[in-house]
Amino acid sequence: MFIIKKITSALPLPQFLIKNQNFNMKKLLLAAGVIIFSVTSFSQSLSIIPAPASVTLNQGTFTITPSTKIILEAPAAKKSADFFNKYLKEYYGFTLPVAKEKTAESNAVILNFDKMENSIPGAYNLSVDKNKVYIGGDNEQGIFYGIQTLIQLLPVEKSTSLAIKQCNIIDSPRFAYRGLHLDCGRHFFSVDFVKQYIDFIALHKMNTFHWHLTEDQGWRIEIKKYPLLTQVGSCRNGTATGHNKESDNIKYCGYYTQEQIKEVVKYAADRYITIIPEIEMPGHGLAALAAYPYLGCTKGPYQVGQKWGVFPDVFCAGNDSTYKFIENVLDEVMALFPSKYIHIGGDECPKTRWQTCPVCQARIKSEGLKDEHALQSYFIQRIEKYLNSKGRQIIGWDEILEGGLAPNATVMSWRGEQGGIDAAKQHHKVVMTPGSYVYFDHSQSKKEDSLTIGGDLPLQVVYNYEPIPAALTADEANYVLGAQANVWSEYMANPAKVEYMLFPRLSALSEVLWSGKGNKNWDDFLTRMQAQYKRYDLWKVMYNTKGINKGE
């Protein structure tokens, strides 16, 4: 006796119905009742988020104890074994011995490769029988994602005897880019918290961490050639209180050393997560201007920002020394971050200084540019050319469309979906991050009891987000790599607040990015979330359950 759940738009008819050609309507209704009952009982039995492509729940259990061995039939599965052992140690207080050869067929967690058909890396199959757990990954990531599912099969109560249900799971991701961002400019977060944040990404089968490292209110990355960036630019003399009111006049500092960054990049890579660093330009650069005033049009003096918003002082786009500075910074950034993409910002750059700066105006003339918007495009294209010459690609916020898109740029669509639609129609790659669906700085409920930037983004809106805009043809849709949630930290001064804004929306986002459209079901998700809340408790993270129903 087993129960099959494959949540597709049309539930498959069970075998006994297909074989019996003489069934009548009463039997069909009865069978439908069985299916509905099965789905419900399944949901209460296995609560995997994001929903896998296919799950078969069988009878019986297998129990993981400290004597269970992890067997690396694929030696490349070591990172996955290490992650599992770290998780077991942290939350259950024990680890499993790891064997490199097939030393046991039973009482084992076997990690291996199994070729699977999926164009996006990360497919896996997982089976639990009375003797063992078997995970076969299409590639290394696939094994790792199988481990994330295994983690969700574990009971949440701390014990050294972890009974898991026998089952068969076949699974693969929908989108190649499954991202989460963190703004470490407005508020600084410790290396320890950044690592924990990366674990949250991994536990949700996501694969990209967009690390926002420079802002008006703080430069957070050590650049050896320009020590004042951190000596001056990483500190502000105060922080806006309330909703961007007066400064508290308390000095606020923080930056990551290059050694720390290397450590974080490795930590992420061990979890199959790429870090895309963001170095903001030509706007949101006030902290850099405070450190090196020659970078601005007026030459300063400048102060690191204390309030939130958009500042008129930006990098001078006329001066060659600005470009030299940025190239030197990017050289050090590229040495630290192996990612194909470097995020160059590009958003919210006022043109007021450029309009009156003789050097910027001379550049407009000498390059035959139409106006200051074309000057921004010139700026971005010049940086793109430099990064392309080093084998890297740029990604930028959708303002980089204005004045003409750089030839190879990937666009992050944040002011709604239109930027993504325009870029995809021009056959540029796109990551969707529209504010009304995936800006996790908005409140989760209308009854929010803490200070946030405002707005209202309930769990269900995130869950129902469809990253492929309806305006795109099937061919254009291929340019949409995936989506990302952004976590801007103006009103998140500590890790607990970040978590409170992140959870449970991150779980909804993971299902948007991983699960096939036909595998999504809001009511079923809510049922599975009951177990996920217990996992949050196990992880000791903050989460917000207000407003889950209709966002009230």
Ligand code: ACM
């Ligand atoms: C942005 O939210 N300014 C990209």
Ligand code: ZN
């Ligand atoms: Zn200028």
